[in-house]
Amino acid sequence: MAATLHDVARVAGVSFKTVSNVINNHPHVRDSTRAKVEEAIAALGYRPNLTARSLRSGHTGAVTLAVPQLRLPYFAELADAVIDAAAKHGLVVLIEQTGGERERELEVMSSPRLKMSDGLIFSPLGMGQEDAELVKADVPVVLLGERIFSSGCDHITMQNVAAARAATEHLLDLGRQRIAVIGAHEGEVIGSAGLRMRGYREALEARNIPYDDAIVGYMWSWHRANGAAAMRELLERGVEFDAVFGLNDTLAQGAMRVLQEAGYRVPDDLAVIGFDDLDETRYSLPTLSTVDPGRDEIAETAIRVLMERIKNPDGGAPREIETAFRVVGRESTLGRNNSGANEPGPSDPNR
Amino acid sequence: MAATLHDVARVAGVSFKTVSNVINNHPHVRDSTRAKVEEAIAALGYRPNLTARSLRSGHTGAVTLAVPQLRLPYFAELADAVIDAAAKHGLVVLIEQTGGERERELEVMSSPRLKMSDGLIFSPLGMGQEDAELVKADVPVVLLGERIFSSGCDHITMQNVAAARAATEHLLDLGRQRIAVIGAHEGEVIGSAGLRMRGYREALEARNIPYDDAIVGYMWSWHRANGAAAMRELLERGVEFDAVFGLNDTLAQGAMRVLQEAGYRVPDDLAVIGFDDLDETRYSLPTLSTVDPGRDEIAETAIRVLMERIKNPDGGAPREIETAFRVVGRESTLGRNNSGANEPGPSDPNR
DNA sequence: TTGAAAGCGCTAACAC
DNA sequence: GTGTTAGCGCTTTCAA
Numbered sequence: 001m002a003a004t005l006h007d008v009a010r011v012a013g014v015s016f017k018t019v020s021n022v023i024n025n026h027p028h029v030r031d032s033t034r035a036k037v038e039e040a041i042a043a044l045g046y047r048p049n050l051t052a053r054s055l056r057s058g059h060t061g062a063v064t065l066a067v068p069q070l071r072l073p074y075f076a077e078l079a080d081a082v083i084d085a086a087a088k089h090g091l092v093v094l095i096e097q098t099g100g101e102r103e104r105e106l107e108v109m110s111s112p113r114l115k116m117s118d119g120l121i122f123s124p125l126g127m128g129q130e131d132a133e134l135v136k137a138d139v140p141v142v143l144l145g146e147r148i149f150s151s152g153c154d155h156i157t158m159q160n161v162a163a164a165r166a167a168t169e170h171l172l173d174l175g176r177q178r179i180a181v182i183g184a185h186e187g188e189v190i191g192s193a194g195l196r197m198r199g200y201r202e203a204l205e206a207r208n209i210p211y212d213d214a215i216v217g218y219m220w221s222w223h224r225a226n227g228a229a230a231m232r233e234l235l236e237r238g239v240e241f242d243a244v245f246g247l248n249d250t251l252a253q254g255a256m257r258v259l260q261e262a263g264y265r266v267p268d269d270l271a272v273i274g275f276d277d278l279d280e281t282r283y284s285l286p287t288l289s290t291v292d293p294g295r296d297e298i299a300e301t302a303i304r305v306l307m308e309r310i311k312n313p314d315g316g317a318p319r320e321i322e323t324a325f326r327v328v329g330r331e332s333t334l335g336r337n338n339s340g341a342n343e344p345g346p347s348d349p350n351r
Numbered sequence: 352m353a354a355t356l357h358d359v360a361r362v363a364g365v366s367f368k369t370v371s372n373v374i375n376n377h378p379h380v381r382d383s384t385r386a387k388v389e390e391a392i393a394a395l396g397y398r399p400n401l402t403a404r405s406l407r408s409g410h411t412g413a414v415t416l417a418v419p420q421l422r423l424p425y426f427a428e429l430a431d432a433v434i435d436a437a438a439k440h441g442l443v444v445l446i447e448q449t450g451g452e453r454e455r456e457l458e459v460m461s462s463p464r465l466k467m468s469d470g471l472i473f474s475p476l477g478m479g480q481e482d483a484e485l486v487k488a489d490v491p492v493v494l495l496g497e498r499i500f501s502s503g504c505d506h507i508t509m510q511n512v513a514a515a516r517a518a519t520e521h522l523l524d525l526g527r528q529r530i531a532v533i534g535a536h537e538g539e540v541i542g543s544a545g546l547r548m549r550g551y552r553e554a555l556e557a558r559n560i561p562y563d564d565a566i567v568g569y570m571w572s573w574h575r576a577n578g579a580a581a582m583r584e585l586l587e588r589g590v591e592f593d594a595v596f597g598l599n600d601t602l603a604q605g606a607m608r609v610l611q612e613a614g615y616r617v618p619d620d621l622a623v624i625g626f627d628d629l630d631e632t633r634y635s636l637p638t639l640s641t642v643d644p645g646r647d648e649i650a651e652t653a654i655r656v657l658m659e660r661i662k663n664p665d666g667g668a669p670r671e672i673e674t675a676f677r678v679v680g681r682e683s684t685l686g687r688n689n690s691g692a693n694e695p696g697p698s699d700p701n702r
Numbered sequence: 703t704t705g706a707a708a709g710c711g712c713t714a715a716c717a718c
Numbered sequence: 719g720t721g722t723t724a725g726c727g728c729t730t731t732c733a734a
Contacts, residue, residue, distance in 0.1 A: 002489060004726095004727060004728085005727065005728070006727085014704080014705090015704065015705045015706080016705090016727095016728090017704070017705060017706080017729090017730090018703085018704060018705080020728075020729065020730090021703090021704085024729080028703055028704085029703075029704085030703065030704090033703080033704085047463045047466065047489065048463055048727085048728080049406075049466065049726085049727050049728070050463055050464065050466055050467050050728095051402060051405045051406045051411065051466065051467065051726085051727080051728090052406050052710090052726070052727035052728040052729090053727080053728055053729075054402045054406075054710095054728090055400075055402045055403050055405075055406045055710050055711070055712085055726085055727080055728075055729095056709085056710055056727080056728045056729045056730085057710085057728085057729065057730095058710075060402065060467070061464070061467075062445065062467060069431055070421065070427045070428070070430050070431040070434065071427055071428045071431040071630055073424065073427070073631075076421045076422055076424070076427030076430075077421070077422045079421050079427075079430075079446070080420055080421040080422040080448065083421065083446060083447070083448050084448065087448070092445055092447065092464050092467065093445065093446055094413065094443055094444065094445045094446075095430070095434060095444055095445075095446050096434070096443065097431065097434050097435065097438070112398045112399055112401055113401065113412070113443050115398065115400060115401050115402065116401050116402065116405075116411070116412070116413060116443065116467075138353060138398065224633075224634055253634065254634060257634065257635075257636045260636055261636065279422055280424075280631060282575075283575055283604065283605060283608065284608075284635075285608045285611055285612065285636070355710095355711060355712085356711065356712065357711085365720075365721090366720065366721045366722080367711095367712090367721090368713090368714095368720070368721060368722075368723095369719085369720060369721075371712070371713065371714090372719090372720085375713080379719055379720085380719070380720085381719060381720090384719080384720085399711085399712080400710085400711050400712070401712095402710085402711080402712090403710070403711035403712040403713090403726090404711080404712055404713075405712090405726095406710090406711080406712075406713095406726050406727070406728090407711080407712045407713045407714085407725085407726050408712085408713065408714095408726085409726075
């Protein structure tokens with residue numbers, strides 16, 4: 001069995017409270033005593049029992065991150081960033097997968113397991129605005145994404161409208177006039193698709209280019225295969241366009257694949273831009289232009305806000321925070337020579 | 352403050368032990384008592400404090416998964432599978448990222464945080480065979496991958512040699528004779544690269560095809576960019592080959608990109624196969640043939656073995672388990688028409 | 703500067 | 719069937 005404070009105290013010949021003081025860096029410990037205790041700690045290989053500490057102190061040093069699925073690259077990269085941000089503050093991250101299903105999302109918030117952590121970073125997909133009041137748990141919650149606003153929790157979002165507008169303007173600036181969209185959701189107003197569509201329309205309006213529903217590919221779900229299918233359908237309908245805005249990178253890549261199979265050159269015949277700045281967009285052929293919606297900032301902000309809220313649960317009104325974005329021009333809009341082909345990539349260990 | 356057992360007991364008018372019995376489904380509780388208690392639980396919104404339960408029972412219901420980085424698709428998919436497998440057994444998963452750095456890998460095993468979980472599933476990358484004796488922690492460890500063998504821990508691996516041999520045979524069966532390799536590690540014998548190279552060589556030997564080091568692309572790290580660079584170098588050297596085996600999918604995709612940029616048709620001019628069966632291989636152009644090394648089985652086996660070891664730490668000698676693999680033929684070897692283009696994909700929620 | 707004692711919320715002997 | 723009691727290992731008053 002592992003050594004306890006008492007064992008250390010016995011070996012060091014002091015009371016176990018003194019050992020506790022040493023461990024917690026209390027100021028009033030004589031140096032000689034401290035040395036004795038540290039020697040005993042080393043000798044016994046003592047490690048504090050975090051469970052006991054948690055019970056006593058009321059916090060665990062862990063946060064829960066709930067996402068749909070890690071195999072979706074966006075969430076994998078988000079989780080990566082959250083774990084790193086948490087580690088900087090000495091927190092560990094417990095990950096729950098909801099599959100994007102409303103039931104499981106609700107379950108995460110009400111599960112007793114949540115109390116193994118001090119707070120929840122919650123990225124719902126199945127729940128919607130109508131569930132805003134159900135976003136609460138026994139621990140502070142920081143909400144991510146565009147499914148739910150005004151939930152009463154702190155909320156971090158991308159600037160979906162402005163970023164989508166900027167992506168559209170990137171294409172317009174390159175002289176493209178007929179920009180097809182892949183991934184719209186019928187009738188959606190908020191939500192990632194709805195907001196990004198609004199940005200798209202704003203960009204058109206600002207340049208007096210009419211909106212044409214005929215070059216908008218609708219779908220129920222941003223599944224990879226749907227991007228390809230929608231692109232294929234637009235081609236078959238014979239509508240004309242000179243660029244494609246995929247409402248996320250995965251859709252854009254699916255669309256790009258279809259265009260290339262059909263014999264179009266990207267970007268010469270058709271320019272393509274995505275949204276998310278997934279790692280893999282740097283490695284497609286051609287590399288995919290996209291929008292970096294500020295994922296690292298989302299992660300860092302989420303951790304920071306959550307920690308503040310944990311420390312001070314009644315610390316003022318819920319915050320609504322939007323992160324900075326950035327259009328990333330690559331080969332799929334700029335062509336082989338003008339793109340930032342040598343931009344630094346993320347570090348990539350050996351596997 | 353949240354309700355405790357005592358609060359429930361008071362409201363229900365019973366002793367708090369009775370409440371405990373109800374919660375833990377002890378058999379000897381009168382139905383009427385049980386009903387009263389359950390009513391009180393509902394009324395107070397009581398949720399058991401898992402921290403206290405952990406302290407008392409000595410286990411937490413969590414396991415730690417340590418991987419290099421979640422933004423590497425292989426590890427994202429592994430983590431996804433591990434979380435799902437753990438959830439089936441009511442366990443939650445705490446994820447640590449090591450960056451593939453030896454120091455941080457060692458730190459994960461000695462960190463007191465590890466004791467917030469009951470066991471560790473450990474996928475090292477920086478540590479090597481020489482560190483075999485350092486693989487130990489305060490909790491049971493299940494080791495993953497090919498960096499370290501005979502560590503004294505349970506160990507789950509792919510059949511790297513056999514799977515790589517099968518991938519090579521897939522190309523040979525299609526009539527390819529000069530198979531280039533991308534991703535070899537100079538002098539490595541064990542480790543993913545070394546073992547897969549052995550499988551490659553075994554396949555050649557079995558057909559009396561001479562091994563030719565001139566068509567092997569060496570690199571220090573399986574970084575995405577390195578696959579492309581190695582491919583480019585082979586092309587520039589002017590050596591002849593009719594197929595490429597990327598020792599993982601990422602390398603294969605990088606190589607494929609370079610081949611296409613250089614004007615080769617895949618698979619007509621050059622067939623390409625990878626290793627790992629990442630989701631994204633289904634969506635590249637052309638779709639990438641690869642080997643499914645049994646990732647889901649790895650995850651499920653790791654959880655099962657770990658649970659057994661947690662329950663019974665002295666339960667016999669450490670196990671060495673190899674998972675089943677499967678060659679997945681797609682367009683990059685079979686061409687557009689013969690490939691399993693409509694194989695079912697993983698589910699993919701709306702984002 | 704150090705020690706004694708209480709108790710975080712729960713489980714598990716054991717008595718009744 | 720139900721209640722009493724004693725800790726799990728730690729932090730935190732408070733007293734010495």
